[in-house]
Amino acid sequence: MLAGIVYESNSGFTKQYAEMLGGAVGLPALPLVEAVSKIPRGSEVFFLGWVCGGKISGLPVAAKRYYVAGAAAVGIVYPHPTVEEELRKANKLSCPLFYLQGGVDPKKLGYFKRKILSMIAQNIERAENKTAADWDLADTLRLGGSYVSQANLEPVISWVKEYKSTEEAAE
Numbered sequence: 001m002l003a004g005i006v007y008e009s010n011s012g013f014t015k016q017y018a019e020m021l022g023g024a025v026g027l028p029a030l031p032l033v034e035a036v037s038k039i040p041r042g043s044e045v046f047f048l049g050w051v052c053g054g055k056i057s058g059l060p061v062a063a064k065r066y067y068v069a070g071a072a073a074v075g076i077v078y079p080h081p082t083v084e085e086e087l088r089k090a091n092k093l094s095c096p097l098f099y100l101q102g103g104v105d106p107k108k109l110g111y112f113k114r115k116i117l118s119m120i121a122q123n124i125e126r127a128e129n130k131t132a133a134d135w136d137l138a139d140t141l142r143l144g145g146s147y148v149s150q151a152n153l154e155p156v157i158s159w160v161k162e163y164k165s166t167e168e169a170a171e
């Protein structure tokens, strides 16, 4: 039985998704550092982590401590068709994985993290055949902005609700 929503967030966007999800499915949403003392080892959880260099932050620790029934990766790249498959491979995941587009808040990032994001923006700006979505992403990487929405989260909400009801029916 799912014990909670556990998350790792650096600048707050993953936290927003985790709290929205917890509210929608009726489960507590706890940051990983707090979960370790509140959710017993071995419990079943849904995990959300922010993407840093292709890795889902906090996932190795969460997977060691809990049974991760499903996970969501919160990144900044446009949600293209292969993003979930790429993240699944890079993070050696076997459970269902969702990708959610988060945001950028430069005020909450240190110099080096801002620098990495402006290098990604530069690569996007230099590419040929840019779309309006590419320009928008480059601006967000430099100036900040949020793509967080309830609509993005709907597939995750549906999956968690379905998972919970299947488990309840089996009891």
Ligand SMILES: Cc1cc2nc3c(=O)[nH]c(=O)nc-3n(C[C@H](O)[C@H](O)[C@H](O)COP(=O)(O)O)c2cc1C
Residues within 6 Å of the ligand: 008, 009, 010, 011, 012, 013, 014, 015, 050, 051, 052, 053, 054, 055, 074, 075, 076, 077, 101, 102, 103, 104, 109, 112, 113, 114, 116, 117
């Ligand atoms: C140093 C750094 C590396 C990042 N690497 C990636 C990446 O590889 N892929 C991606 O989609 N987003 C990447 N991002 C963007 C973050 O995942 C995104 O801003 C996310 O919404 C942050 O979530 P948080 O507010 O919960 O920390 C990176 C951001 C930083 C600061």
